[in-house]
Amino acid sequence: MAVAGNWRKWLTLETGLLLFAVLYPLVPFVDLAADAADLSVHLDQRLVTIFIYGLLVVALNVQVGYAGLLQLGVAAFFGIGAMTTGVVTVDKYPFHFGFWGALLAAPAVAALAGLFIGAPTLRLRGDYLAIVTLGFGEVLRTVLVNLENITDGPRGLNPVAEVWVPGFVKELAGAGDDNEARLLVMYYVALLVLVAAVVLLHVLERTRIGRAFVALREDELAAACMGLDPGRIKLAAFAGGAALAGLAGALYATNLTTTADPTNYDFNNAIMVLCCLILGGLGSLRGALLGAALLIGFDNVLSPLLDKGIAALAGETQHPLAKYSAWRWFVFGAALIAMMRFRPEGLFPARRVAQELREPTNARAAEPEAS
Amino acid sequence: MSAPLLDVRKLTLRFGGLVAVNAVDLQVRQGEIAAVIGPNGAGKTSLFNAITGIYEPTSGEVLLAGQDVRAPLTPRVYASWLGAGLLMAMLAMVSVANVDGLWAATIKMRAPWDFTVSGAAVDGWRYMSAEPRVEPKFGKFLVVSFDGAQVRGQHIVRADAERQRDQLAAEPADPATTRALWFRLLAAIGGLAVGALGARAMWYRNRRSPQSVALQGVARTFQNIRLFHHMTVLENVLVGMDRHLHRASIGRGAAADAALAGAVPRRGSLDYLLPLAAVSALTGLGWFTGDGVDDETAPTVLLAVFVVAALLWMVRIFRNKALSAAGCVVEAVARQEAMELLRFVGLEARASDLAKNLPYGEQRRLEIARALATRPKLLLLDEPAAGMNPAESVELMHLIRAIRDGGRTVLLIEHHMRVVMGISDHITVLVHGTQIAHGTPEEIRNNPKVIEAYLGTEDAEAHG
Numbered sequence: 001m002a003v004a005g006n007w008r009k010w011l012t013l014e015t016g017l018l019l020f021a022v023l024y025p026l027v028p029f030v031d032l033a034a035d036a037a038d039l040s041v042h043l044d045q046r047l048v049t050i051f052i053y054g055l056l057v058v059a060l061n062v063q064v065g066y067a068g069l070l071q072l073g074v075a076a077f078f079g080i081g082a083m084t085t086g087v088v089t090v091d092k093y094p095f096h097f098g099f100w101g102a103l104l105a106a107p108a109v110a111a112l113a114g115l116f117i118g119a120p121t122l123r124l125r126g127d128y129l130a131i132v133t134l135g136f137g138e139v140l141r142t143v144l145v146n147l148e149n150i151t152d153g154p155r156g157l158n159p160v161a162e163v164w165v166p167g168f169v170k171e172l173a174g175a176g177d178d179n180e181a182r183l184l185v186m187y188y189v190a191l192l193v194l195v196a197a198v199v200l201l202h203v204l205e206r207t208r209i210g211r212a213f214v215a216l217r218e219d220e221l222a223a224a225c226m227g228l229d230p231g232r233i234k235l236a237a238f239a240g241g242a243a244l245a246g247l248a249g250a251l252y253a254t255n256l257t258t259t260a261d262p263t264n265y266d267f268n269n270a271i272m273v274l275c276c277l278i279l280g281g282l283g284s285l286r287g288a289l290l291g292a293a294l295l296i297g298f299d300n301v302l303s304p305l306l307d308k309g310i311a312a313l314a315g316e317t318q319h320p321l322a323k324y325s326a327w328r329w330f331v332f333g334a335a336l337i338a339m340m341r342f343r344p345e346g347l348f349p350a351r352r353v354a355q356e357l358r359e360p361t362n363a364r365a366a367e368p369e370a371s
Numbered sequence: 372m373s374a375p376l377l378d379v380r381k382l383t384l385r386f387g388g389l390v391a392v393n394a395v396d397l398q399v400r401q402g403e404i405a406a407v408i409g410p411n412g413a414g415k416t417s418l419f420n421a422i423t424g425i426y427e428p429t430s431g432e433v434l435l436a437g438q439d440v441r442a443p444l445t446p447r448v449y450a451s452w453l454g455a456g457l458l459m460a461m462l463a464m465v466s467v468a469n470v471d472g473l474w475a476a477t478i479k480m481r482a483p484w485d486f487t488v489s490g491a492a493v494d495g496w497r498y499m500s501a502e503p504r505v506e507p508k509f510g511k512f513l514v515v516s517f518d519g520a521q522v523r524g525q526h527i528v529r530a531d532a533e534r535q536r537d538q539l540a541a542e543p544a545d546p547a548t549t550r551a552l553w554f555r556l557l558a559a560i561g562g563l564a565v566g567a568l569g570a571r572a573m574w575y576r577n578r579r580s581p582q583s584v585a586l587q588g589v590a591r592t593f594q595n596i597r598l599f600h601h602m603t604v605l606e607n608v609l610v611g612m613d614r615h616l617h618r619a620s621i622g623r624g625a626a627a628d629a630a631l632a633g634a635v636p637r638r639g640s641l642d643y644l645l646p647l648a649a650v651s652a653l654t655g656l657g658w659f660t661g662d663g664v665d666d667e668t669a670p671t672v673l674l675a676v677f678v679v680a681a682l683l684w685m686v687r688i689f690r691n692k693a694l695s696a697a698g699c700v701v702e703a704v705a706r707q708e709a710m711e712l713l714r715f716v717g718l719e720a721r722a723s724d725l726a727k728n729l730p731y732g733e734q735r736r737l738e739i740a741r742a743l744a745t746r747p748k749l750l751l752l753d754e755p756a757a758g759m760n761p762a763e764s765v766e767l768m769h770l771i772r773a774i775r776d777g778g779r780t781v782l783l784i785e786h787h788m789r790v791v792m793g794i795s796d797h798i799t800v801l802v803h804g805t806q807i808a809h810g811t812p813e814e815i816r817n818n819p820k821v822i823e824a825y826l827g828t829e830d831a832e833a834h835g
Binding site: 091092093096118146147148149150206207208211212214215218219221222224225226227228229231232328 | 405423425470471472474475478479480483486577580581585586590591593597598599600601602607609610611613614616702741742744745
């Protein structure tokens, strides 16, 4: 383990960004610059949202990118994770698992839901699976609104257990500044979970299960003839992706300290996550993270910043079109269209997917014919 | 004499009105090279597809070493159908009875501080059997019927409410309650039927699946090459090895230990973890609880350090086992084995190329390597020499012989007569799905029916 010998190997984009993310809350230079320009952004709080969505995009990548199962219901698993967190931590129910318990329970319940929706849809592919999962997402949202005795309907369950704050952080933050300490810990917990998930999937890509996913996507029949069980592998992808999405949901609810209105877990959200994935590059972890950072960052950081910048320059105005945020969906759509035209494989595509998209060969042979 | 490795009995495969394979009998013994030949459209590939579980034969059986390739109907299978049925019954019953109401009657009914699992179970049973129950309201209690409508009492203390509930439960049930109970029963029966029958249908459908046949030791290649085109050559072989990628596949004993030792460098991160864990345990415990290390917690901290150290020490000793459980070693050993297979078919120099970038002949050999990686007892090759030049087909003949000498049995479909006549122990001839001849290469070469099928009769020639 000659770490010193090949230190150059570690000088990558990923380590740079990780270093930035780790150090940021301690040296909030973007916030300082923004404060100097009289624009108040709390980037570290917005970064938490980006981490959570990053986890969600990575989760979707397991199903759509690796295993090639086009599913549009990722927001449902996100919602199940958030709702589970709510149910097992709020005061009025007798469970009181606390933050760590919720972090285990949410992915478990979401994975069960993934198996439940995955098992009957094993034989569907492509568009048909997309339709079924889309329907599942819509049904789940309606169910969450209507099971008022459990989920408190549109109000959402609250207060969800706050993130666990270790003693030394409390000491460092000093008395009376509990909120600051909580935000800081939330930031690091979200970062840690995201990094752990990415490392796990990075390893997974190179081992048996990752290969099985890709083999299944390439040629299901040939994979089955090699003794791989397509049903089981698809279920594994479904359950694994759902568990990660559930984990993201748990972090989301903890961050907000409420499960919020179930419309947060609707189809728009699922499409947003899919857009992140497609923008970044299907099947590539780096692409998934970049997509989340760009799109969610665009929505969460850039547009408020630009709004405030415009207001600072042009003075306050009531005209609705004088705000950048009025135009952001337009910019978003135009960017996606340009993407599809000039770089359909995404910004950081996985090697394999790029080849599949760029050179449509006759790789996928027809069903075996009788001779 | 033992049963043949592959025994196909009266296998018929019909697609609508077309009979692709008609009552074909085929036997291949351990260690043989057998061939199936016939003009185009004779049903050779359909026969392969029926053997490997891609098609379900219309009639007839396929036996492997005397055993039916279809999964046997064991008590465990029946139990799984019953399990699926019970699960569906429960889901259906709870949905009909209203999940929301059930939650309200069990979890929400009791304040968190006097919640007990047994109490909730009793409440749940009362709810599901549509009995009246007690519900809290504004700190007091009232008695409600199964559908949540208030029936007795109002804002009374719990003991009173429970007494009234018991009185009410003793009275004869009203029609609405009876109806609700019948609905729940009906839902349970329906769920049981749907779940069990559905599981049964799925089981019958997958009884002869390609993967189950492959797991019984049959591997195949395809006429139209079906590699994983965007994976590397090595990865293709590793996918074939998938089922052997667990600890047991490495085996035990000195050879396995040597493989393990060679696969992983001795010095690993665990060596550095030990001091790190000790330090962090010592400082961390005080840190995380927020009250520093004092006289009371110090013994606990020391104990924790000892436990952690002992655990890590054990992990170090059983490192090979721990690592192989984590899959690292298995993966490394599998790579070595995959490279050996590539060397065997002469592709080791192309291990990191994408499969689709290989020339045609090499793709065929890669498909054979991938099939061999499943360690099959029987290897089915579908036109392995198609598109090969004479030199390549001679190489292929050597390869197939080497595979046979390695203890595997080979059944191939082939059009190249030089290959077929050169390596086969016996040959079966199919024409229009029907078997017209069977015998050694010499017998087939001189069989008038075969000559007629391939070349036509002299009469036809004269009139044509």
